[in-house]
Structures are given as C-alpha cells and as structure tokens.
Amino acid sequence: MSELRIRGLHKSFDGHPVLHGIDLSVERGTLLALLGPSGSGKTTLLRVLCGFERADGGTVEIDGRRVVGDGLHLPSEQRRIGYVPQEGALFPHLSVADNIVFGLPRAQRRARHRVAELLELVGLPASFATRAPQQLSGGQQQRVALARALAPAPTLVMLDEPFSSLDAALRLETRQAVAQALAAAGATAVLVTHDQSEALSMGHEVAVLWRGKLIQTATPQTLYRQPVTRELASFVGEAVLLAGDARGGSATCELGTLPLSVPVADGAVDVMVRPEQIRVLHAHEAAPSGAPSFDAIVQDVVFQGQDAAVTLRMQSAAHTVVRARVPGYRSPQPGERVTLTVDGDATAYPRG
Numbered sequence: 466m467s468e469l470r471i472r473g474l475h476k477s478f479d480g481h482p483v484l485h486g487i488d489l490s491v492e493r494g495t496l497l498a499l500l501g502p503s504g505s506g507k508t509t510l511l512r513v514l515c516g517f518e519r520a521d522g523g524t525v526e527i528d529g530r531r532v533v534g535d536g537l538h539l540p541s542e543q544r545r546i547g548y549v550p551q552e553g554a555l556f557p558h559l560s561v562a563d564n565i566v567f568g569l570p571r572a573q574r575r576a577r578h579r580v581a582e583l584l585e586l587v588g589l590p591a592s593f594a595t596r597a598p599q600q601l602s603g604g605q606q607q608r609v610a611l612a613r614a615l616a617p618a619p620t621l622v623m624l625d626e627p628f629s630s631l632d633a634a635l636r637l638e639t640r641q642a643v644a645q646a647l648a649a650a651g652a653t654a655v656l657v658t659h660d661q662s663e664a665l666s667m668g669h670e671v672a673v674l675w676r677g678k679l680i681q682t683a684t685p686q687t688l689y690r691q692p693v694t695r696e697l698a699s700f701v702g703e704a705v706l707l708a709g710d711a712r713g714g715s716a717t718c719e720l721g722t723l724p725l726s727v728p729v730a731d732g733a734v735d736v737m738v739r740p741e742q743i744r745v746l747h748a749h750e751a752a753p754s755g756a757p758s759f760d761a762i763v764q765d766v767v768f769q770g771q772d773a774a775v776t777l778r779m780q781s782a783a784h785t786v787v788r789a790r791v792p793g794y795r796s797p798q799p800g801e802r803v804t805l806t807v808d809g810d811a812t813a814y815p816r817g
C-alpha cells in the first residue's frame with residue numbers, strides 16, 4: 466500500500482512554474498530518494514508535502530488521508546511528517562534528550578519518552594542523552610535530528626539533504642546509520658539529494674526531478690543501467706556516448722555490436738555504455754574468446770587508488786576518444802597500446 470500518493474501536483478512562484486504535474490507513490494516501509502540537479506524543484510516539492518508551501522493544483526494523500534487537494538491544505542502539524550533538515554537543526558541550549566522529545570506532548574516530554582530506545586535505534590549510546598549538541602560530531606548531530614523526527618512515530622519521514630554538511634568519511638558512516646535506523650523503525654521516507662551516489666546507495670527507489678518534472682522513477686539499478694535520456698545518463702554517473710545504428714535489438718558503434726537492454730526502433734542512435742563496462746587489456750592479455758576487441762592508445766590516466774579513469778584514443782578511422790574506468794591495480798600507462806572489449810548491455814537513444 467502507498468503511504469504517500471501524489472497526483473498532478475503543480476506549484477508556481479510569481480507565474481514561473483516550478484513543479485509541473487508531479488505523480489509519485491511511495492510504498493510503506495520504503496525509502497524513496499528524490500534526486501535532481503540544483504534548481505530542479507526538490508526543496509519546493511518537499512516544502513509542499515510538509516505543508517510549508519501551498520500547492521496550486523493536484524492532490525497529496527498520506528496514509529490514505531488527503532492532506533492537499535480541492536482547496537484543502539492541512540496544516541503541517543496535522544500531517545504526521547517527521548522532518549530532518551540539512552544542518553543546525555538541534556537547539557543548542559537543550560540537551561540531546563530534550564531535543565529528541567521536543568515535538569512530543571508535555572507528559573511524554575517530561576517522562577523523556579523513548580529517549581534511550583531512539584538513541585539506540587540511531588546507533589548512539591544512551592549516555593549521550595545528557596550531552597549538549599555541541600559535544601557531538603556533525604554526523605552524530607544528524608542522527609539525533611533523525612531520532613527527534615522519529616520520536617512522535619510519524620507516518621512519513623522527510624530528509625532534506627541531511628548529509629551535505631558532513632565530510633566524506635563521516636557522510637558514508639552517517640548514511641549507513643540513518644538507513645539502518647529508518648529500516649529498523651519500518652519508516653517510510655523521502656530523502657532529497659542532488660548526490661547521485663547517495664541516491665543510488667540509499668534509495669529503494671529513486672525519482673528524478675528535472676526542471677520541475679519527474680522524468681524517471683526506478684530502482685537504483687534500472688536508473689543507472691537504463692536512464693531515459695542522455696542528459697540523465699550523464700547526471701547519474703559517467704556516460705560514454707557513441708554514434709551508432711540500432712537494428713533488431715542491438716546497436717553497432719565503434720565499440721562493436723552491443724545488445725540493447727531496452728530495444729529501440731531501428732535507425733540512427735546514440736549508444737550509451739558506462740566506463741566500467743569497457744575492459745582495458747594490456748598487450749600480453751588475450752580478449753575473451755569470441756569477444757570483439759578494438760585497438761586503442763592510452764592518452765591519459767587519473768589514478769584514484771581504488772580505480773583509475775583512463776582516456777583512450779581508438780585506433781579506428783574516426784580516432785574516437787572514450788573513457789574507461791578500471792580497477793586501480795590494473796591501471797595502464799599513458800602511451801601504452803591496449804585492446805578494448807565491452808561487457809554487458811548498452812542503452813540507445815534515437816537521434817533526431
């Protein structure tokens with residue numbers, strides 16, 4: 466059953482449309498990542514759902530109850546939404562425990578209702594209850610913000626770029642802790658982010674907002690492997706795009722004839738593969754039997770430890786330049802002659 470159901474939602478500011486007819490459902494107990502570039506309307510959608518902004522049209526239902534539609538605009542406090550903002554969300558003059566119970570009825574506040582249980586849920590020791598927020602790291606503060614959002618047992622939890630102020634190592638650790646806490650609480654959640662790796666790693670589903678429209682809602686795997694537009698392919702990861710010709714469920718391009726994950730009409734296409742699908746074989750290595758292979762010269766290597774980004778000039782008539790991503794320990798040298806093969810399916814976008 467859908468915990469959140471949005472139909473035909475519109476919102477404009479000063480006559481400029483920001484959300485155009487959004488349709489979206491989030492199933493109970495799942496985490497939906499709402500991904501989009503800056504200015505695509507993510508925050509506006511979140512603010513309309515929370516009741517901080519009025520929609521111009523459309524409907525919103527939370528747990529089967531209409532909160533927006535036909536002139537209805539239920540106040541935020543009646544929507545049973547837990548909200549985790551970007552940063553600075555905790556009251557500095559209150560202890561961790563007082564922050565957690567802040568939104569609860571007075572009697573529960575006094576009884577420090579479920580503080581130890583909620584701290585445990587977000588992976589923090591019970592002894593943190595008496596600390597001041599300033600005595601916690603940024604990631605720990607965001608976990609307390611989540612505990613506070615979960616305290617009133619909301620129907621829906623909204624997280625607005627909650628990791629953006631954390632450094633890389635803390636971000637990974639906090640993401641994991643938050644995902645585990647949401648799953649353990651059985652929460653239905655919407656995570657707003659412009660970070661594709663965050664959306665792909667945390668979302669059960671990812672919805673992509675592009676210039677105020679939802680252009681694709683899919684599992685992380687499908688979104689990454691079969692993005693619906695070339696622009697989206699480049700936004701959710703690195704994309705290698707080559708001119709080609711589609712015929713009978715395959716496409717032929719400078720990297721050979723590749724099976725298509727989704728068939729398209731025969732004709733001129735742009736073929737998309739991911740850089741990690743391009744295997745770079747050193748001169749002494751043989752291509753897997755039967756696999757077409759292509760000569761190339763390494764132009765540039767950016768070594769990043771775990772892996773390396775390799776720019777290659779193909780030794781075909783067009784001398785096309787492609788980018789591959791290889792494991793760091795297999796990183797080739799600039800100027801090296803190599804052989805390329807491609808693993809897996811491609812995605813094609815009809816031209817014209």
Ligand SMILES: Nc1ncnc2c1ncn2[C@@H]1O[C@H](COP(=O)(O)OP(=O)(O)OP(=O)(O)O)[C@@H](O)[C@H]1O
Pocket residue numbers: 478479483501502503504505506507508509510659
């Ligand atoms: N209160 C407002 N008044 C006028 N225009 C607004 C208002 N709020 C947002 N906008 C405009 O709506 C568009 C979408 O903004 P929004 O903040 O929703 O995007 P976003 O995807 O959350 O971006 P970011 O990732 O940068 O936060 C922008 O063009 C913005 O200027």
